[in-house]
Amino acid sequence: MKKVLFIITIFIATGISAQTKYQTGMQKAFSHWEKGEMNKASQLFERISKAEPTNWLPSYYAATIEILGSFGLKDETKLKAKLTKAQEFLDDAKSNSENNPEIIITQALLNTAYIAFDGQKYGMTLSGKNAQLYAKALKIAPENPRVLLGNAEWNMGAAKFFGKSTKPYCEQIKKAIELGKKEKIEQEFYPKFQVKRAEQVLKQCQS
Amino acid sequence: MKRILFLLLIITQFSFLAQTTISGKVTDTKKNPIVGANVYLDGTYDGGSTDEKGEFSFITEEKGPQTLVISFVSFETFVKMDDVSKLKNLTVKLRDDVNSLDAVTINAGTFKAGEKAKVTVLKPLDIVTTASAVGDVLGALQTLPGTSAAAEDGRLFVRGGDAEETQIFIDGIRVFTPYSPTPNNTPTRGRYSPFLFEGITFSTGGYSAEFGQALSGVLDLTTIDKPDQEKTEISLMTLGGGLGNTQIWGNNSLSLNASYINLGPYTEIFPNRDKWVSPFQTASGEAVYRHTFKDDSMLKVYGAFSYTDVDVLQDNINFSDGLRFGLNNRNLYINSSYKNKFGNNWRIETGLSFTNDNTKAKIIDDNINNQENSTHFKVKLRKQFSSRFRISFGSEYFITKFDETYNPLNNQSFNYGFDNNLFASFAETDIFFSKNLATKIGVRAEHSSFSDEFTISPRASLSYKTGKNSQFSLAYGQFYQNPNNRYLKFNQDLKSENASHLIANFQHTKPNQIFRIEAYYKDYNSLVKFDNNNINGTNPNDVQPTFNSNFNNNGFGFAKGVDVFWRQNQKIKNTDYWVSYSYLDTERDFRNYPTAATPNFASSHNVSIVGKHWIESLKSQVGFAYNFASGRTYTNPNEAGFLNSKTKNFNSVSINWAYLIDQQKILYFSLNNALGTRNVFGYNYKNTPNANGNFDRQAIVPNADTFFFVGFFWTISDDKKSNNLNNL
Numbered sequence: 001m002k003k004v005l006f007i008i009t010i011f012i013a014t015g016i017s018a019q020t021k022y023q024t025g026m027q028k029a030f031s032h033w034e035k036g037e038m039n040k041a042s043q044l045f046e047r048i049s050k051a052e053p054t055n056w057l058p059s060y061y062a063a064t065i066e067i068l069g070s071f072g073l074k075d076e077t078k079l080k081a082k083l084t085k086a087q088e089f090l091d092d093a094k095s096n097s098e099n100n101p102e103i104i105i106t107q108a109l110l111n112t113a114y115i116a117f118d119g120q121k122y123g124m125t126l127s128g129k130n131a132q133l134y135a136k137a138l139k140i141a142p143e144n145p146r147v148l149l150g151n152a153e154w155n156m157g158a159a160k161f162f163g164k165s166t167k168p169y170c171e172q173i174k175k176a177i178e179l180g181k182k183e184k185i186e187q188e189f190y191p192k193f194q195v196k197r198a199e200q201v202l203k204q205c206q207s
Numbered sequence: 208m209k210r211i212l213f214l215l216l217i218i219t220q221f222s223f224l225a226q227t228t229i230s231g232k233v234t235d236t237k238k239n240p241i242v243g244a245n246v247y248l249d250g251t252y253d254g255g256s257t258d259e260k261g262e263f264s265f266i267t268e269e270k271g272p273q274t275l276v277i278s279f280v281s282f283e284t285f286v287k288m289d290d291v292s293k294l295k296n297l298t299v300k301l302r303d304d305v306n307s308l309d310a311v312t313i314n315a316g317t318f319k320a321g322e323k324a325k326v327t328v329l330k331p332l333d334i335v336t337t338a339s340a341v342g343d344v345l346g347a348l349q350t351l352p353g354t355s356a357a358a359e360d361g362r363l364f365v366r367g368g369d370a371e372e373t374q375i376f377i378d379g380i381r382v383f384t385p386y387s388p389t390p391n392n393t394p395t396r397g398r399y400s401p402f403l404f405e406g407i408t409f410s411t412g413g414y415s416a417e418f419g420q421a422l423s424g425v426l427d428l429t430t431i432d433k434p435d436q437e438k439t440e441i442s443l444m445t446l447g448g449g450l451g452n453t454q455i456w457g458n459n460s461l462s463l464n465a466s467y468i469n470l471g472p473y474t475e476i477f478p479n480r481d482k483w484v485s486p487f488q489t490a491s492g493e494a495v496y497r498h499t500f501k502d503d504s505m506l507k508v509y510g511a512f513s514y515t516d517v518d519v520l521q522d523n524i525n526f527s528d529g530l531r532f533g534l535n536n537r538n539l540y541i542n543s544s545y546k547n548k549f550g551n552n553w554r555i556e557t558g559l560s561f562t563n564d565n566t567k568a569k570i571i572d573d574n575i576n577n578q579e580n581s582t583h584f585k586v587k588l589r590k591q592f593s594s595r596f597r598i599s600f601g602s603e604y605f606i607t608k609f610d611e612t613y614n615p616l617n618n619q620s621f622n623y624g625f626d627n628n629l630f631a632s633f634a635e636t637d638i639f640f641s642k643n644l645a646t647k648i649g650v651r652a653e654h655s656s657f658s659d660e661f662t663i664s665p666r667a668s669l670s671y672k673t674g675k676n677s678q679f680s681l682a683y684g685q686f687y688q689n690p691n692n693r694y695l696k697f698n699q700d701l702k703s704e705n706a707s708h709l710i711a712n713f714q715h716t717k718p719n720q721i722f723r724i725e726a727y728y729k730d731y732n733s734l735v736k737f738d739n740n741n742i743n744g745t746n747p748n749d750v751q752p753t754f755n756s757n758f759n760n761n762g763f764g765f766a767k768g769v770d771v772f773w774r775q776n777q778k779i780k781n782t783d784y785w786v787s788y789s790y791l792d793t794e795r796d797f798r799n800y801p802t803a804a805t806p807n808f809a810s811s812h813n814v815s816i817v818g819k820h821w822i823e824s825l826k827s828q829v830g831f832a833y834n835f836a837s838g839r840t841y842t843n844p845n846e847a848g849f850l851n852s853k854t855k856n857f858n859s860v861s862i863n864w865a866y867l868i869d870q871q872k873i874l875y876f877s878l879n880n881a882l883g884t885r886n887v888f889g890y891n892y893k894n895t896p897n898a899n900g901n902f903d904r905q906a907i908v909p910n911a912d913t914f915f916f917v918g919f920f921w922t923i924s925d926d927k928k929s930n931n932l933n934n935l
Contacts, residue, residue, distance in 0.1 A: 021252045025252050039243045039256065040256060043245040043247075043254070043256055044254075046245060046247075046278075047245070047247045047251075047252060047253075047254045048252065050247070050249055050250055050276075051250055051251055051252050053250075074718060075718060076308055076718055077281070077307060077308040077309040078280075078281075080307070080308045081280045081281045081304075081307055081308070082280060085280060120776075120783070121327060125405060125435070128435030128436055129435050131435070131436060132435055132436050164869075
């Protein structure tokens with residue numbers, strides 16, 4: 001009996017320490033990301049999302065990588081192909097997690113990628129949508145540092161375009177950094193606040 | 208117990224050992240390896256990417272039948288279901304994604320605007336920032352090739368066709384009376400505000416079988432699906448003012464706007480050549496209600512009401528006190544549309560429109576009162592079998608009832624009118640043979656009740672991609688249109704007018720750059736002719752049939768030409784410009800023409816140059832537009848012949864300046880024909896010769912050479928960021 005109990009405990013113990021396929025997969029994807037292997041990272045997130053059809057995180061990350069990779073592209077064909085793919089991932093994420101502020105601000109980031117490419121073509125319809133998206137995200141999660149930072153950055157872009165001071169948004173960025181440092185992540189692989197990047201944005205704001 | 212555990216362990220071990228290697232090679236259709244494609248078993252963690260040789264290999268513990276997925280950006284995703292043991296040494300050719308931006312598009316004859324279009328010729332902002340357009344959709348389209356500048360008219364004249372040969376649609380549903388009525392030689396505008404639309408398809412020939420009753424062109428405007436935010440818009444202009452409001456709740460949204468324009472104060476300060484009995488004034492209101500259902504299906508109801516009133520004494524050589532023209536027009540338009548997806552890749556679009564238009568005109572001492580009630584009902588179904596093959600088909604029904612009362616001075620009264628019901632069905636298929644070759648083939652059948660006539664119009668177009676950035680297209684089509692209301696009201700013993708189009712197009716696109724050239728030949732048959740002896744009445748298009756005119760369908764004609772378009776953006780910093788050139792050679796024998804001649808509305812050469820420049824330091828956008836049109840024909844009764852002379856060339860330079868006071872306040876200034884060029888559209892000749900036996904003449908000119916406009920636009924919204932730039 002003791003032996004059986006022992007074996008059972010061993011089994012449970014290994015069950016705890018042994019990582020699930022999901023965890024290994026996600027960790028591997030993040031390590032690809034850190035190494036700058038964007039294509040591999042994105043593809044792995046895509047595969048995980050197909051294997052975990054009810055989890056919003058893998059498709060959220062797959063979308064984020066595609067969006068970040070589209071900034072600076074000169075060829076509209078590539079841009080459109082990448083962002084269309086990103087939109088599919090985001091739609092997938094949305095279907096698993098409604099009114100999620102992280103997904104809402106990523107949608108705004110996707111729109112910004114279009115606007116940054118051709119403001120005349122996409123700006124008229126998408127900039128209004130972005131204002132809406134940030135307002136919605138702020139309503140749901142007024143203390144979410146990523147939402148605060150995204151909103152402040154968006155406003156800074158608009159202020160710069162109109163030749164206005166970006167100073168009013170510095171406070172919001174400071175608040176975001178403060179909240180970001182305090183933030184406790186409860187769900188595994190939940191998006192983290194990038195303090196370093198926020199500090200860079202703060203510098204731009206004050207300059 | 209131990210044994211059991213041991214056995215269990217063995218089994219698990221064994222299952223760990225039961226691994227299968229999945230391998231193969233991925234290439235494109237030309238056998239070039241695809242690097243970095245994502246290869247995986249659907250629903251598992253097992254997969255990998257292809258290497259430099261396009262090869263992949265990964266290990267899986269899965270067993271039995273599995274789905275192998277291979278996906279790569281701008282290729283169609285490959286899916287194969289098979290037993291894992293058989294997924295070895297595969298050779299997979301990925302097919303090009305024909306929906307990608309660099310795939311061939313069927314575009315002969317068509318210009319698209321809006322962000323959904325693959326190749327945008329105009330951007331949404333262009334409508335409102337083109338100097339000569341003054342915020343009118345039609346004005347912006349008149350800077351594209353294939354249109355003729357008829358600055359005294361304002362309507363769309365496409366490739367040698369009369370303005371009535373171009374039909375306008377909103378969300379695929381016909382607009383029966385798209386233009387605000389105006390006195391002669393005063394340009395009209397579209398009735399509808401530009402900011403309601405997010406996409407424009409303007410076709411100057413060879414269009415889809417979905418559209419009929421147009422011999423020359425089709426303009427389809429797509430209304431906005433979902434407004435972004437709640438806002439209030441206020442505009443104050445030298446000519447009047449406007450107020451708009453948008454509300455959003457749940458899946459519903461409602462936009463209302465009202466405007467009032469009165470030219471009185473302007474003509475007081477800057478008197479022009481006409482004497483105004485009562486100034487031009489128009490009041491209009493629009494409302495759009497949109498409801499989104501769960502599954503992306505959508506209902507839109509659009510209603511517009513406008514009232515126009517004017518009474519003017521126009522300077523005219525035959526009337527010493529001026530030619531009296533009074534007009535009072537009331538117009539109601541309702542358009543509702545519904546779209547939904549169902550079943551396996553089916554789509555349904557249906558819509559209904561209703562127009563009630565009442566015009567009371569007073570010309571000299573005659574009163575004419577007419578009433579038009581028209582309805583259009585349409586259902587269209589589309590089935591997408593794959594991204595390479597789809598069909599669409601549908602039916603539509605048009606009802607028109609037109610009544611007119613004519614009261615000449617002597618208290619007599621004449622009543623006449625007509626009813627016309629038209630039934631049409633259409634079917635069309637789109638086939639992509641590859642990313643480089645596509646075709647669209649369709650047919651349309653129509654039956655008109657007044658003539659009991661049945662017509663069949665085949666349509667076809669083919670596009671071939673000749674290089675990375677270039678493509679070549681061909682289009683052919685037959686087009687029928689009922690005779691105009693002005694003829695039908697006097698005589699219903701007529702049949703449809705006919706045109707056939709043949710178009711060849713070459714297009715070369717690069718980021719921020721478009722070049723296209725298009726050659727066409729148009730053949731007209733069965734055009735309506737009528738007799739009216741007043742052929743010296745100068746501008747033959749102003750000569751109208753009367754109730755005792757004789758009509759027939761013996762008219763004919765042709766139009767051929769070349770259209771060139773070039774647009775470049777950002778090559779010069781913060782600057783966007785385009786150049787359009789159209790060459791047109793046309794003659795027709797129609798209306799009361801005694802012989803075939805080039806009509807007055809057609810000019811052989813048309814040039815438009817439009818430029819915009821953003822000045823960061825001034826927070827301003829400055830724009831300019833230059834329009835040129837070679838001389839137009841007119842009949843000089845002092846010489847033999849019909850339409851025997853040509854006016855001098857038309858030249859106009861317009862400039863505009865939009866200053867962003869802040870994000871929500873804009874000051875806008877525009878000046879049309881800034882150089883004050885005195886343009887002549889034709890001549891009015893005296894009805895009787897003078898003492899020397901010559902007919903004296905008077906030039907037909909705009910009622911003012913130069914026109915300026917100042918406006919202040921203010922948007923109030925929660926985010927304090929949107930502005931009215933799109934309303935200008």
